[in-house]
Amino acid sequence: MDLAFTPEELAFRDEVRQWVRAHLPQAIADKVHNAQRLTREDMQGWARILGKKGWLGYGWPKEFGGPGWNAIQKHLFEEECAMAGAPRIVPFGPVMVAPVIMAFGSPEQHKRFLPGIASGEVWWSQGYSEPGAGSDLASLKTRAERVGDKYIVNGQKTWTTLGQYGDWMFNLVRTSTEGKQQAGISFLLLDMKSPGVTVRPIKLLDGECEVNEVFFDNVEVPADQLIGEENKGWTYAKYLLAHERTNIADVNRAKRELEHVKRLAQQNGVWDDMRFRDQIALLEVDVIALEMMVLRVLSAEKSGKKSLDVAGLLKIRGSEIQQRYAELMMLAAGPFSLPFIQEAMDAGWQGHFPGGNVLNAPLAANYFNMRKTTIYGGSNEVQRNIVAQTVLG
Structure with a gap:
């Protein structure tokens, strides 16, 4: 198993990186990098931009109007979008229901529903x-x-x-x-x-x-x-939930938010606290380990071998990592993380660092929101039971 990217894959990543940075509106990227509230138009506006390029359905086969990318290319696309500060693609249309329509829908349903999903016009x-x-x-x-x-x-x-x-x-x-x-x-x-x-x-x-x-x-x-x-809907529902087995780990967003944790620690004077740095280091090790697990799955898919059935493990580790980086951000910012008054945030009361970006968003609010990650998509307690049954029989 080779987890290194090929020259062709690296060239593909560079192509995606350049395009995303050229077309992603800076105002949206600033919101994402600074944990600001995204509006419907922010999310759907980016979806329409991707739709015009033919990349909103980035996991779609060519026969349905997608780019026909392999598993590694899809991963690199997600990574470059995340690191550039693009909003995460709202998955319900292009990632979740579209594959079900393709696999089980009629030709008439293909013609009726897929174009609006691919363009980003239909939510x-x-x-x-x-x-x-x-x-x-x-x-x-x-x-x-x-x-x-x-x-x-x-x-x-x-x-x-x-x-x-x-x-x-x-x-x-x-x-x-x-x-x-x-x-x-x-x-x-x-x-x-x-x-x-x-x-x-x-x-x-x-x-x-x-x-x-x-x-x-x-x-x-x-x-x-x-x-x-x-x-027969239960069969289609299971297909939907299993279709993107690595997506639930959200490793690319974790890599971006890890860098955000480091910036906040430096800006708020806790970077030199060795105990705090230890927690950042432990988080980074776990993010890298999660990425290696994702790459193992992608390597198996690329080579045509049976993919590793680790969706439960990816969900458990990915959701726990999301909670950890949200907590570290809040602790790094201290009192600046507490208020969630949008008008005050928009007025810039938190202060700014060079470049004009907002110094601290309401990170406590983000911490509260992330409490849900170990529950949705199948609670982690249930996922651990499934993993145990798979391994132990």
Whole structure:
């Protein structure tokens, strides 16, 4: 196993680096590097820029309009975007539902839905979790009843990330109560502007409304928006969750935020505290180890070998690292990390360092937000059980 990049891969990285730095708006990069609030237009504006280049669907095969990159190229693209300060691509459209539509959708669904995802014009949301169905997703209760050429949907989803911006939602719904719970689930594509859809934002500890509740009251969904076969949605959902097995580690953002930790430590006078430096060093070692694990998976995929089934391990380590760097940032900034008043931040009360960038964002708010990372995507406790069963049998 060779984890070194080839000359061709290094040339590809340079090409991506130059393009991203030439086309990424500086105002957006400054927000990302300084943990400032991103608006919908910040995120979707960058998506449209990538869409014009044909890179928003960077994991797509050429037959569906993607660049046809291999696993290493996709990783290098993600790394260069992260290090340049690009917003993370909102994954629900191009990374999550698009591969499901490609694999299980009809040719008509390909033509109808994929172009809007590839261009960045259509914002997709994920309708999975419910108040009583999170890690135990198979127990979901949102109901879809077939009536003629449409489904009538009733129920509720929760923790819908950025759902307040959604144009469309891919939705797991129960279409049968017979047999095993997993056997009665279907995969529907739902227009969030439909009558009967209500989105209610949930304000989190960091003051943001990043997640939402979504209610369905007799929402009519045309039957031709069912993906694949009725009652086979659990199969499609598993495909979606496994499609990007290294993405959940978020190692490229971890590498960028590690540099942010170092800058904050230097700017706030704690860089010379050897105990604090020890914690930064330990974090850096773990980030490098996580990257090596990701590269091992990518090396196996590139060579055509069976990919290492380490999605659970990547999720556990990646989420814990996110919490650690958020905590170190807050500790480095001290009192400057506490307030989350956006107007005060915009006015620059925190002070500035050379270059005009904001010195300290509300890092305590970011710390609170990162408490969720070990819960979403399957709680780490559940992931450890899965890893143990895989290893021990």
